[in-house]
Amino acid sequence: MATVTLSSADADKLSNLQSATVALSQISENEKTGFINLVARYLSGEAQHVEWSKIQTPTDEVVVPYDSLAPTPEDSSEVKNLLDKLVVLKLNGGLGTTMGCTGPKSVIEVRDGLTFLDLIVIQIENLNSKFGSNVPLLLMNSFNTHDDTQKIVEKYTNSNVEIHTFNQSQYPRLVVDDFLPLPSKGQTGKDGWYPPGHGDVFPSLMNSGKLDTLLSQGKEYVFVANSDNLGALVDLKILNHLIQNKNEYCMEVTPKTLADVKGGTLISYEGRVQLLEIAQVPDEHVSEFKSIEKFKIFNTNNLWVNLKAIKRLVEADALKMEIIPNPKEVDGVKVLQLETAAGAAIKFFDKAIGINVPRSRFLPVKATSDLLLVQSDLYTLQDGFVVRNQARENPENPSIELGPEYKKVSSFLGRFKSIPSIVELDSLKVAGDVWFGAGVTLKGKVSIIAKSGIKLEIPDGSVLANKEINGPEDL
Template sequence: MEFGMATRRLSPADEEKISNLKIAVSTLNQISENDKSGFIDLVSRYLSGEAQHIEWSKIQTPTDEVVVPYDTLAPLPEDKSEIKKLLDKLVVLKLNGGLGTTMGCTGPKSVIEVRNGLTFLDLIVIQIEKLNAKYGCNVPLLLMNSFNTHHDTLKIVEKYMNKNIEIHTFNQSQYPRVVVEDFTPLPCKGNTGNDAWYPPGHGDVFPALINSGKLDILLSQGKEYIFVANSDNLGAVVDLSILGDRKSVLHLVFCCHLVHLKILNHLINNKNEYCMEVTPKTLADVKGGTLISYEGKVQLLEIAQVPDEHVSEFKSIEKFKIFNTNNLWVNLHAIKRLVEGGALKMEIIPNPKEVDGVKVLQLETAAGAAIRFFDHAIGANVPRSRFLPVKATSDLLLVQSDLYTLSDGFVNRNPARTNPSNPSIDLGPEFKKVSNFLSRFKSIPSIIELDSLKVAGDVWFGAGVTLKGKVTISAKPGLKLEIPDGAVIANKEINGPEDI
């Protein structure tokens, strides 16, 4: 039994559930044998009551040796050929299984246009292509798709065929949703559509790499480490722009792009099999998972694991000062060893859903929770610039505004912004879909000096609008409120044309 893990024997009723489930799953010809066995294993672990019990008194704050401050990492070698050797050991993997449905889009989220007509995927390809060209290396890009994004992604990557980048795609597992009432797979109930299935979380990245055959291919090419990140995190880049140009140090300070190959260099030199990038918490991140030292190991502590009486303590940014960005560096040989040994038993995340009025359950795992199974695992405390996710149109407003510039595929923070924090943006439901969001702005306002923006109701923005300080714009019910071209709004609450 792994440390901190507790299980109980399956009850006769649960053993019967598993037995019936195995029979039902064996009839599902839509999925592979690997997926069938992985699914049964996950459900069996769930029914056994397997859980990680945290003793609050044993939690310790990690030392700087466990969560390494970025500025203490050793400098990179000056020789360009040595840098090429490091890069040739690296693979970049983007988690590409998500759809853009929360933003009103169809297809993979990675093809939403972010800036200047370029999508998330375009920016990722441009970044790696520039890296390969500059150092004469071969850093391949892997895209882990789900059954939801697979076919669309295959069509999309065709346009990169002539680029200086090797792109691999593979699918994560496809598991059936389980009907809560009788623990029968939903596809066995006659529902044969996509909503009868689910991808079991990004913790599935490790077995999926092996099941797809991609991991063995990468090892045969001499690759040693894989950098895993969400496709919608614009901060998760491998950037070497400072190298060979010492004048770019000021650019580095302002734009917050750091030489993150230093992390890879550190991992290789110290034989660290796993590294999670963490960054200082703000009040917006209080629910985010954090790294702790527990019984001699570093591990991820999620809010769901925290006893009720300690939740407020967990949310304190004074005690738990860092959170997980989900930018992960992992040794490929270690992945192979642990997956083939059946050792990666991350905490199970139950996710209840409802499909056509039927209550179903999907069981998931998270890649960050795997940290405690790897030898000499560490965290790296990186600048906030490494975490720039676009989860909603409010995030899209930030990255499309003059708060950022775009160069060689990198989204850079505008040095004219003196406040280290980004503005707080709260857009009403009228702006939720990308199409509606775009239609309501003639052009994205200038927000260099903005602290917070709250918009509610039927609001439309003209061209060349400037927002400063704390701004609230709330249209009265039934009123269309238009912000005129060139308007400058500073520290003001707008409820009608008379307030502008």
């Protein structure tokens, strides 16, 4: 275990926690060790804040402009060689609970009856067919999504994509009052545990045995992305650049808009590239962090990492990412989850870089308002890729705010006879008991706020341009 300096009170806490954790039969020795190490680091109060004066804006050598990358090799055998070094890993530990769904978020239907997972498999199938390559797909599940995912992937048995699943760690939630694991208090169901953030992808790859298997197959790079980011496609220009330049780690960043002010950004700090998250920013600098003048880019969480480097660093216990404390409440008991983020690992890898990619590579679906965008005529599906409609002149997507009536996917789908045309829409705000007919077109700025107690139905075929609607009389 890493040596950390603790006060005697904290040392006692850790010792009691250790005894209680050792007795938990539901998790492996690796998980117990990882958990205790994380708590020890947390108790030691490792410095989380950065010294503001030392922050430097990264140069183009550190955050490489996408347009400056060499073109993809034209020879298909060269492309096959590139692809045969690659593994695609999707973070699949999240449930669709925020969107009112049970089960893994990746099985929500995105478009044309296809789920996130269907689209991911189709994309890799097409690559493997076209170039005769063998790019496998890895899904990192959590204990919340494992069983469902195992059943779901059976439908891809005849696909030309090898699909592997493995679980990220399962750590016990910490009771805030006495710093003991919640499961040791009798809460042994799912509520007693948590998955410790996607920073856990590196040790879990190793502990599951998948890392050694991939290395033995000659794989060199893993492309890690959130399963709900529809823009996270395999990019041969990026892969080629990393192999040519021996970069062990690459984070895709993209220009920040006012919608992304909380996203982490890349900085140069004491000679290394580093992720700066809002939680590490001293209070007096938060507004500066959120401005898009000084910090122009943010992390898309599309990451490319060298597999041998992961093995080296995990074996050396060198990946000490910043700890993100996440307070929760379970049945009235205040608990703490300690998590880490995969992007924060960038500072431990050699020749780590960012690549400033087009915004099209960041298309996450976090809420039904995002689902409205990707189901609309703003996008079409081609070979499993979501392609933006050329007819839209504004490079930015419309901003969409849907009220709580639309929060769950089922209610969202029920309130639209068909998804409106939004190619010429700038912004949409909907709240209250609003129902959309078929073939509605929205243009410019549209606000539909139904008065309390009124059911507002937008008739089939309506064209609403720059309108504010509060009742039937405004239609």
